[in-house]
Amino acid sequence: MDEWDFASFVLQDGDVVGVKTIIGRYQNMVQVTGAVFYPGIYEITNDCNSIRTLIGKAGGVKEDAFTNRAVLFRMNENRTRKSMSIDLAGILSGNSPDVILENEDSLTVASDEEV
Numbered sequence: 001m002d003e004w005d006f007a008s009f010v011l012q013d014g015d016v017v018g019v020k021t022i023i024g025r026y027q028n029m030v031q032v033t034g035a036v037f038y039p040g041i042y043e044i045t046n047d048c049n050s051i052r053t054l055i056g057k058a059g060g061v062k063e064d065a066f067t068n069r070a071v072l073f074r075m076n077e078n079r080t081r082k083s084m085s086i087d088l089a090g091i092l093s094g095n096s097p098d099v100i101l102e103n104e105d106s107l108t109v110a111s112d113e114e115v
Helices: 051-057 088-093
Strands: 029-034 040-043 070-075 081-086 105-109
Touching: 029 051, 051 088, 051 105
Parallel strands: 029 105
Antiparallel strands: 029 040, 070 081, 070 105
16 A cells, blocks of 8 residues: 555554644734734734724724834745835825735834834
8 A cells, every 4th residue: 555545544553643733824814013002913804904994903003103104014925024114194094095904914003212
């Protein structure tokens, strides 16, 4: 029997089976950190699918948030990350187009002090 012929494979007394753990990757999540009231991990839904709606879910930006620029980290297909500069003030005021979120995006909103 070929070692990869699973159709005819039968366990026998004394066989040992090992199962590895599942890789802890999320399928439908985004994260926001920094100068927001409720930083954390959020599910992408119809109510939370863009920068503006994510900030709303996170309770809004704090008074000391630096909104001229936030950083969005996005996962590439090869599991490396790229960063994008986001005009957060423009998005929140409606003067800049909103950015649609993708799985495993992470938005960082710095405070004025950090900048």
